[in-house]
Amino acid sequence: MVNIHVMAEGNQRKTLEERSQMTDVERLRHSTAHVLATAIAKIWPEAQFAAGPPVENGFYYDVELNHRISPDDFEAIEKEMTIVVKENQKFERIDVSRDEALELAKSGRLGALGERDIESTFKIDLLNDIPEEEEISIYKNGDFWDLCAGPHVPRTGNCKAFKLMSVASAFYKGDANNPQLQRIYGTAFKNKTQLNEYLEQLEEAKKRDHRKVGKELGLFHFDESVGQGLVLWKPKGSIIRNELQKFISNELDKKGYSQVFTPHIGKLDLYRTSGHFPYYEESQFSPIVDRDSMQKLADEGCTCGELSNKLKEGETDGFLLKPMNCPHHIKIFSSEHRSYRDLPVRLAEFGTVYRWEKSGELGGLTRVRSFTQDDAHLFCTDDQVQDEIMGCLDLVKVVLNTLGIEDYRVRVGLRDADSNKYVGDPQNWDRAENALREAASSLEVPFTEESGEAAFYGPKIDFVVKDVIGREWQLGTVQVDYNLPERFDLNYIGPDNKPHRPVMIHRAPFGSLERFVAVLIEHFEGSFPTWLAPEQVRILPISEKFTIPAEERLNELLEVGARASMDNSAEKIGAKIRLAQLDKVPYMLIIGANEVETNTISVRHRSRGDIGSLSPEEFINNFQDEVRNRAL
């Protein structure tokens, strides 16, 4: 099961059947892509077009062109598009033979307004990709002819509500070895009203962007001089992170996990054994070579290339910033003689790992170079795999339910039957895949099974959510691993008094705290539930006359562990409320003459507004209940 979005963005050919299933709006968007191409061909007749499919919220067309299209060009392009729409050209389908199509492409006629003295290079290539048995068709609108299987709307006049969104680069057919094309993204709707609604939605979504909210609320900071993708958690963000850790840690204690601590680095040999080095060298920080070895190499006049080889071949030793926690945990497991009676062993750690992500991939808290996984490794027998997976999913469920996250999808990554790249006994794979499938169905959440999506070492379940701009991010994951126990020669003594190989399960219900916090910020729009809110209560004295009674209330709150503060500024109450609202503080307590006289506090909630007056004891009781229950 692969969804349409993935199909459209991937570069696999759509089958005719899939094309016939195109929704009305997809058809419209695909047609608008042709209108875009027509406009570009008018302005730059030499443009070479590749593919122009509909995508989730619009369409794009890939074009090769010496002129660098920038957003400044959009106005002119849109103007030409409007003309094409106004001319209300008919989209006309013409079936042609392969030879006819090829001839047209060779005379530059495809993706163009007329014959040219250049070939339609990409169209020729695309033509060659069309299977023998498939019909070949040309679509014409006005003088613009294009190789296209369709379908299209009847006339260009149907494409009246569109907007060009952005320009980016894309490799032809998604292959980095192919030429880089300019990809122009646009969106289109049935009418202007729907288009405007969509654009407004986009604006609304941007307000929730965790990077924006995180800055406004002072949760985290990235500093140029610290480095790309390296998060500085500010005090308020650290509170959220700590609360999440306390929460999960508490759950781990209930579920029979043992929490451990391990260092952030390990010897290269460790990662040679695990296979991370040099197999995943590209995505790791370079090794740290110890001082003496470095000096010795320098004295020998060793070049960087030679050093790299020596490291790979194990002639020179060094340390690696850990890209994963598993090797360390494995060493804890293997540090003792294990009996089957000890299993499962569940080792958990909030483990910080380091990965050398390419600079262009980094962004906000969702993709960073140093992040902390709520990681654990379970060592169990084959018979225990099913139960352990269920236990892991229970934990993920508790986490997501507690935080009210419902908008996620579950992906079961299975092996590709035709491939032999997988390690481990096929029978065990079958069992593990069945166990994962069964576990996933027990979630009562839609899930997709995707073959070929397994890791080479075992099948997995991923929990995937979308961010405000519609990008998908993997959060929690549960993965079965047959590889590392083998590589590290792990064993336990079975009832038969013989050594047996344990199975490992990697799991992280949050994935990484960084990415998870990003998702939470966007989910709550910065208005965190009280138990997570960096500042839970703010006392607002009506005037400075009431500082002393207000301070008493503040101290009572601090006494019971509330994160509370007082706004004692010379502002009027309206201004103080406004500030507290902007800071998204859940509770505002107003103290003035009335409250002092009756020994009450007036409570205002950031979203429920004025709640009325309560006795201080009543408020504290309610507050503590809310925090204890992690109410949403």
Added chain:
RNA sequence: GCUCAUGUAGCUCAGGGGUAGAGCACUUCCUUGGUAAGGAAGAGGUCACGGGUUCAAAUCCCGUCAUGAGCUCCA
């Protein structure tokens, strides 16, 4: 890493070859109030960094770094 865009005060942004701008935030003073902005004054910048062109560069050019969108990648 690649393509394009962006980088001006703590934040949001205007400006632009000839003395650096606004709003908010900040500091001080006045005001002491009742559920989303009371008033005044003040302070704050090597215009990301490094080169170049120029009598003169924040402005133009080149490079670097960082940010954003997309592509590729993602154990």
